[in-house]
Amino acid sequence: MPVIVLADGAEPGGHLTIVPIMHISTDRDHSHHSIKGRVVHKGPLVPSASHDFILKATIEEEKCGPQETSSINVVLLGMLASDFSQAVNRGDAVTASGFTVGKSPTARKDRRHPFNLLLSGERAVIRVCPRPPGDLTTPQEAPKENLLPPAAVSSTPKYTYVKLGNLTPGVVVNVYGVVVFFKQPFKSRGSDLCSSLKITDQSEQKISCSIFCPKMESHPQIFQIGDIVRLHKVKTQPYKDSLTLVTTFGFNALTFSGMVGADMEPRSSSRVFHFGEEDRRMVTELRSWLAAQDLLAPDVSVALSAAQPKMYFDLTCQLLAKAPVDSTCTLLRVWDGTQCPHALLKVTVDSNIVEGPTSFSEEHEKLIANVLVYDNHVQSAQQLKPGDFLKIFNLRATPGSVKVPGLSSSQVEEVNHLCFHLHGGTAYGRGVRVLPGNSPDVQELRRTMDAFHESNEEKRSEVNDSAMWDVWNTPPESPELRCDHHIRSVSLSELKRHEPGGVHHVRTRLRSYEPRRLHRTLKLYCSKCDCMQDVPDDERVASVLADASAEPSGPAGSPPWSLSGQVRLAAHTIEVHLSAQLTSEGRSKELIFLSGCTLQDARHLAATYHNVVPVRRSGGGDLALLDLSAPFLFRGRRSFYGCKRCSEGAAVREVTVDRGEVIDEKVIAEAFGVQLMKFVLLLKFRLQDAADDTLDDVFLWRDAEFFFGVSAEDAAANQQAQEQIQQTLETLCPPEGAGGEERPWLDLCLATYSARESDDLESARTFYQICHTSAREHQKKKFWSIFKEWQF
Incomplete structure (x- = not known):
């Protein structure tokens, strides 16, 4: 994929979700994410036997807190490294997407992010906005002698575009147009592939184009009638009573969706190209003009x-x-x-x-x-x-x-x-x-496929054992038995012979744990119906908010107990309702209702206003809560969910509080009729004792927060809390190859219980749950033993 060069102060954005650099981790799926920052270091382009070229750069994020890891190393391979070397300079603003994440071998030395990004292949994209000439300042860094002088920064190319109604024969031009007909590339009589299309613009002149290129990827990537194309270096030639456009040396093409409001991400036939504010303006104008025309054929895209x-x-x-x-x-x-x-x-x-x-x-x-x-x-x-x-x-x-x-x-x-x-x-x-x-x-296809995979995971469970899902999804309450921590330890073989219903001590090592992806350990639990579910990812939540914004609604009206207004964020208007009776106590008391907002909007406002509720307009024009697949409340970095099964009749209602009473998620949930779900941690362990006996089906749930010394709610919103959990697991269960002797011995308290895997009364099995045990004590013991060895 290309290195996209922007200009004229354009923001190097894109339609993917931009995540802070500090949130980059191997435990997260970053296929739908991008990072944004400035290039503070660009290494030389080095030939590589396996990848042609390799280049290392460092991207630093702006506006980061003093304690946050704001810079990350980026490794580029192949032609992408070559393109980056030519098109990108130190100080340029960039976004990167399509990357994979790996551990950084130089993290301790350079004190940058513990992981680095690897960009290669078709999915990797770098969007770059060159720094203004003469501006050599990079984030948190003064100018240095080895920075390139202003003259070394390549000047931004400017292009002139001709309206299709003003074309004359025999000239090489650059044009924009809306596709009204196209044929996919096919083998021509020569060595090239040929594709043909017909375009039009506001002049309503329809012009045929013949594209001859040897490679498929060099042709315009047109996916439907109504796409917008930008053609550079095409020559006008007379054909019968009209003109046609044919490719010349240096030809390249960009293609955009013709839908109003669609993102500006171009589909390129060239690895490096210029894209500035003038291009954005022309695409926007063509989209607006197209929306008022009757040019497009019905969409014939159909799912299976x-x-x-x-x-x-x-x-x-x-x-x-x-x-x-x-x-x-x-x-x-x-x-x-x-x-x-x-x-x-x-x-x-x-x-x-x-x-x-x-x-x-x-x-x-x-x-x-x-x-x-x-x-x-x-x-x-x-x-x-x-x-x-x-x-x-x-x-x-x-x-x-x-x-x-x-x-x-x-x-x-x-x-x-x-x-x-x-x-x-x-x-x-x-x-x-x-x-x-x-x-x-x-992206839409991936969402559909992810829904299928999630549905299958619910059937098979994350450990590929369908019979385990009911137990894995909703482990029972811990038995009401207390442990005095003076019970003698039993071996795992003895434990297996005991009848369910007791509490036992074991001395074991942790052989493995599931799920391996840390974010999958976080669940939502409803104490009323005893159900448990995965936490929806950002893409799912963003989709719910987007669907609500697109829903037709009745005539707008404001509740009698709110002040209404509008704010403009991210180039679109959001309807805001502010609960009037809460304003006198300051911002921490305000309850903000947002209609027509995106996930980014909600989180942006939640950083200032402590209680932000995304809503939609119902058919009658009243405010209504969104589908509870999305949070019903945002407070700072925290999001709160409601149980669909137990929140029947949930609705937007007036929230009344006594003077001086704190408004928290419980008060708001109760006022709306929402059954609040609690964040919990859920893991499954496999244990091994000194006799090499193993024990499966060991759950950590009810006492997981005590075990890690971290609350599940903090783990849902705080990177430091997530890292503490990860560090604990890596200490107790080092990666494969570290050797069994490096796994610490654990003194665990296990409660045993019996549960059925199905409606069959004879299918009851014995399971185990860790209780009254803190891993922090084991970590302290290990630290002091290492410290003593170092002393002597």
């Missing part, structure tokens, strides 16, 4: 769950596996996270020629569709790799036929089955394209 026989449609999906059927046909096995309502054809091919997995789980197999790609599209299919995200244009849902490849005479014909065909030719934009990982279509 909506596919019907004989339908032609566009499909966004992920490629799982592929295989050649014969010289004119290739099989693509794809899915989009939804299940087709019709029986699908089972295409049989030799497993030895399949690229990708040859089999899948029963649940996954139900969602996989077989797509047969014919004729000129076979060559494009050969370039696809399992794992690619695809958009297949003009796909046909074909009813079953004995002539379908793979349906041999030995197979029973399925009368009502469907098979999906991508026929030859380029009519109606027919073809298949790989979507970039940061495409909005891919």
Whole structure:
């Protein structure tokens, strides 16, 4: 992917969520995140035998607290390193996305972030806004002698664009236009691939364009009619009674969504390009003009769950596996996270020629569709790799036929089955394209797929044991037994022979723990219905807020007990309601209701106003709470959730308090009729004693906060608390290869209990729960033993 060069003071943003550098961790999924900062160090471009080039840089975040880790090392590989070396200078503002996280080998030496970022491959993107000429100051750093002089900073290129109605023959121009017709790239008579499109603009002149480039990625990445393209270095040529545009030396293209309000992330045919405020203005103007025109054909994108026989449609999906059927046909096995309502054809091919997995789980197999790609599209299919995200244009849902490849005479014909065909030719934009990982279509697809995986995890549990889920999800109350810590220790083999219902001491080591991803240990627990659930991630919460903002609403009205107004944040307007009777006690007493806000807006205001409630407009125009999949309340860095099952009738109501009474989450939840859920920590341990006996199914839950010396609520909002938990686990259970002798001995108090894994009364098993035990004491003992050894 490219290094995107911005200009004119543009912010190097992007549609992905920007996370603080201090929150970067190997325990988090950063596939939908980006970081933002300034380049304070750029190393030399070094040739590498395995990656062509390698370059190391340091990015520092602005406006960080004095105790926060604000800088992180970034390692770039391959052509991205080469592009970064040419396009980026020290002091430039950048955002980076598509990175992976690893431990930094130089963290102790340079005192920077304990992890570093690795950027390589197709998903990695660097967006850069060059520093103003002469501005050599970097964050928290005075100018140094080895900084580049102002003359070394490359000047920002300026381009002139011609309206399509003002074109004249025989000149090389740069143009913007809206796509009203396109064909995917196909093999020309020469060595190039050819794609054709027709564009228009406010002049209402429609101009045909012929693009000749040897590589697929050099062509404009057009995904639908209504996309906006920017074409550089195209030449006007007469054709019949009109003009056409053809590519010349230096040609490159950018493509944008034509939807009003869509992000400005361009799809590029070049690795390095200029994109400034003038470009933003032109794209915005074309989007506004397009919205008032009747140019766009109906959207024919359809999920597999909506596919019907004989339908032609566009499909966004992920490629799982592929295989050649014969010289004119290739099989693509794809899915989009939804299940087709019709029986699908089972295409049989030799497993030895399949690229990708040859089999899948029963649940996954139900969602996989077989797509047969014919004729000129076979060559494009050969370039696809399992794992690619695809958009297949003009796909046909074909009813079953004995002539379908793979349906041999030995197979029973399925009368009502469907098979999906991508026929030859380029009519109606027919073809298949790989979507970039940061495409909005891919982000939406990932959300659908994540929902499927989460649903499966709820069935199988995180330890891949479906029978364990009920116990794992809702461990029972700790037995009402107290431990005097003078009980003699028993071996694990003795413990297994005891009947459930007692408390025992064991001396063991921790062999493993689950989940390995620390954020998965954090759960939401409802004390009323005794249910437990995962904490929704930022993407899920942002989606709920976005859906609420997009919902149609009735006429706006304000509650009689609130003051209403509007604020403008992040280039959009948010409706604000302020509870009037709470204002006299200061900001900490104010209750803020936000309508039409994003997750970023809510957190921004929560940093100042302690009680922020996101709401929506109901059909009657009244304020209503959002779906409880999102927090019903933000307070500083903390978010509070309600139980869907126990919060029936929850609604926005007046909050009344006595003078001097503290307004907290409990008061607000009670006023709204919301059953407040509590953050808890839940882990499962595997223990091993001196006799090498092991014990599974050991839960840490009720006393988890005492065990780690950290509250679950702090762990949900505080990086330092998360690091304390991680440090404790790494001390008790070092990574593989550290050696068993390095695992400390633990004196644990275990409560035993019996639980059924299903409705079968005979399926009861014995489980164990750690109680009355603090890991901090073990850490102190280990510290003093090391200290004494060092002394002597």
